[in-house]
Amino acid sequence: MAKAIVVGGVAGGATAASQLRRLNPDIEIVIYERYDDISYGSCGMPYYIGGDIENRDSLMNMTPGKFMEKNIFVKTGHEVRSVNSEENTVTVFNKNSGKEFTDTYDWLILSPGGSPKQLEAVKDAEQAFSLHRLADLDHIMSYIEKNNVKESVLVGSGYIGLEVTENLTERGIHVTVLQHDERIYKNIEADMNGVLYEAMTEHGVTLKLNTEIDYVDGKQAVLSNGETINAELIITGVGIQPNTGFLNGSGVALHNGQIPINKNCQTNISNIYALGDATITHYQHMPAMLMQAALAWPAHRLAHIIANQISGDKTITHEGFLGTNIVKFFDYHIATLGLSEKEAADVPHFVVDQKQKNKSGYMKDAAPIHVRVYVSVETGIILRAAVVGTAGVDKRIDVLSAHTRLGGTVYDLINIEVGYAPPFSSPKDVINMVGYKAIEKAQKL
Numbered sequence: 001m002a003k004a005i006v007v008g009g010v011a012g013g014a015t016a017a018s019q020l021r022r023l024n025p026d027i028e029i030v031i032y033e034r035y036d037d038i039s040y041g042s043c044g045m046p047y048y049i050g051g052d053i054e055n056r057d058s059l060m061n062m063t064p065g066k067f068m069e070k071n072i073f074v075k076t077g078h079e080v081r082s083v084n085s086e087e088n089t090v091t092v093f094n095k096n097s098g099k100e101f102t103d104t105y106d107w108l109i110l111s112p113g114g115s116p117k118q119l120e121a122v123k124d125a126e127q128a129f130s131l132h133r134l135a136d137l138d139h140i141m142s143y144i145e146k147n148n149v150k151e152s153v154l155v156g157s158g159y160i161g162l163e164v165t166e167n168l169t170e171r172g173i174h175v176t177v178l179q180h181d182e183r184i185y186k187n188i189e190a191d192m193n194g195v196l197y198e199a200m201t202e203h204g205v206t207l208k209l210n211t212e213i214d215y216v217d218g219k220q221a222v223l224s225n226g227e228t229i230n231a232e233l234i235i236t237g238v239g240i241q242p243n244t245g246f247l248n249g250s251g252v253a254l255h256n257g258q259i260p261i262n263k264n265c266q267t268n269i270s271n272i273y274a275l276g277d278a279t280i281t282h283y284q285h286m287p288a289m290l291m292q293a294a295l296a297w298p299a300h301r302l303a304h305i306i307a308n309q310i311s312g313d314k315t316i317t318h319e320g321f322l323g324t325n326i327v328k329f330f331d332y333h334i335a336t337l338g339l340s341e342k343e344a345a346d347v348p349h350f351v352v353d354q355k356q357k358n359k360s361g362y363m364k365d366a367a368p369i370h371v372r373v374y375v376s377v378e379t380g381i382i383l384r385a386a387v388v389g390t391a392g393v394d395k396r397i398d399v400l401s402a403h404t405r406l407g408g409t410v411y412d413l414i415n416i417e418v419g420y421a422p423p424f425s426s427p428k429d430v431i432n433m434v435g436y437k438a439i440e441k442a443q444k445l
């Protein structure tokens, strides 16, 4: 019987296995996962800390038992240590027995994700955690409860850092955010991120810029600015690195540690596929430019493609990603898509800004929304978009994402039919206004 081996059993790996079984009842499928938990919703974890999610088990999608019902074998506590792409074998270490063995595959699906980068200064502190796995969440929650934590330090201000800051605050724990340089959440433009600082002030979060932890002394952290602060709990969120060390010597090509994939989601070796945070691909709207979308939905999209490819439908292919993303920080919503600001700077473009209300201005809860787009001078497509507000941000970024994905230009935005009634939008929605302004600007170029 033909056999697929999947490395990694959470977002990408578990989804790829399920999709493959749905399309293909006959092949053997084995998932190797080095830790104990599989198929859980990482994205929900911050919201369990804050209480928006009441039941921890609702984060679990599948169990090895439920997979077995689909005839998918899940081996937890099994780490794939090496791949031999000439022999079509993997070497697997069984953490429970301490023994290593070899398994063979016809197709290998790699979804090993990434691991949080560690901070040297806190590595020996018992109160220091990162939030990446379900086990991390359990450790953080039990530490908070046992020690009745009231003061915490959050190192880093990426989207996970922001979500954890909000949720610790919701739990009644004071947070001091440390950012090693002078700007938080660099995914959004420096002149659009003022709402983050406002939200921190409004909710009593302390922010220290240009500050790092030098060392931890008991329940205190000594900072690079000379201050000593209470640090009953320290959570670090300073980025991830791909878990691809086991591919060294395998023949699978890597690019800065990440796995490049082609339109079939294959690596450079035709029967080895890859998806998820460990992969690198290209922008859908700028195919010559590489991008990495370490987010849940790209993993799910690629899982679907891989399952179809392996099952024989070669027409379903990967066309790259826009990297559309959104984060909530207290009352504020921040979303972007497309190139980073730095990447956009290298492509001839002009910028259109539009600030107006998210709905008819006479509605008492109308709120400001700010949309910025970077428009390719050559093609008129939106290279990058950024949207900030307290309501309606998701609607606007999703419209811009779908429009750009389908090849629409900024000028076509005047024709977008945004669902309008006063509680939702205005007859000239912010999206339409961006289009009008872009036409005007382009005429003057």
Ligand SMILES: Cc1cc2nc3c(=O)[nH]c(=O)nc-3n(C[C@H](O)[C@H](O)[C@H](O)COP(=O)(O)OP(=O)(O)OC[C@H]3O[C@@H](n4cnc5c(N)ncnc54)[C@H](O)[C@@H]3O)c2cc1C
Pocket: 007, 008, 009, 010, 011, 012, 013, 032, 033, 034, 035, 042, 043, 044, 045, 046, 078, 079, 080, 081, 111, 112, 113, 114, 131, 132, 133, 160, 243, 246, 275, 276, 277, 278, 294, 295, 296, 297, 299
């Ligand atoms: C707190 C948090 C919040 C998030 N919020 C969002 C969000 O709001 N929106 C969004 O789109 N994304 C979000 N994400 C990101 C999203 O969860 C990831 O993009 C997604 O999980 C990536 O899937 P993956 O399969 O590549 O990696 P993972 O889901 O990390 O799975 C990889 C698995 O592979 C295992 N593994 C690694 N190496 C081996 C090996 N050699 N042998 C066996 N097993 C191995 C690992 O142990 C791990 O369990 C969030 C992530 C976190 C941590």
